[in-house]
Amino acid sequence: MQFKPYAQGLTVAISLAVLAGCSSTGGTQDGSMDGTSGTGAGGSDSASSQGMESGQGTSGSEMGDRNAIPEERTIYFAFDRDTIRPEFESVLEAHAQYLKNHPNTDVVLEGHADERGTREYNLGLGERRAQAVEQYLSVEGVSSSQVEIVSYGEERPAVRGHDEESYAQNRRVVFSY
Structure with missing residues (x-):
């Protein structure tokens, strides 16, 4: 059976639309800032369970791998600094090991x-802070192809407030898997 050119184009377009729809993670874009970044409602854990509910098979080892992601996913910075604080090196090492x-x-x-x-x-x-974390991961042996940087600057605060405690919680880099 031979398709006419417009039918072939329509078939390709529909296939791409279906493929694009399947690649969506269903996560939120509210920029969860509670340090878990991606767990809980709409995050990576529920996305995994949604895949199982829809009939997609997920092996036990894949589920175990998702659970192996380090729980602490946020590191904080001093005012106007992009240097890694020593108390967060263990968090970075855990992420480097996982990656x-x-x-x-x-x-x-x-x-x-x-x-x-x-x-x-x-x-x-925000970009310099993320680059500092990327550099740390690179030194630990993580491939640069596994890491992407996004800077939100002040646009997605973890805490709304105009005091030092609020500011301190907003100066951060979040690992989003």
Whole structure:
């Protein structure tokens, strides 16, 4: 059977639309800032269970691998700094170990800043913080192809407030798997 050119084009378009729909994770875009970034309602854990409910098979080892992602996914920075604080090195080492053991897993490093400073400056600061984390992971042996950087600057605060405690919680990098 031979399709006419417009029928072939329509078939390809429908196939791509179905494929694009299947690749959606169903996660939220509210930028969860509770340190878990992606677990809970709409996050990676529920996405895994949704896949099982819809009949997609997931082996026990794959489920175990998702549970092996380090729980602490947020590191914090000092005011106007992009240097890694020593108390967060163990968190970074855990993520580096996980990524080295799972070379097909990718992570997005989301850089954030508090509201002080201009929007442009804070976007740059968030990016420099995420780059510092990427550099640390690279030194630990993580492939650069597994890491993506996004800076939200001051646009997605973890806490709304105008005091030092709020600012401190907003100066962060979040690991998003």
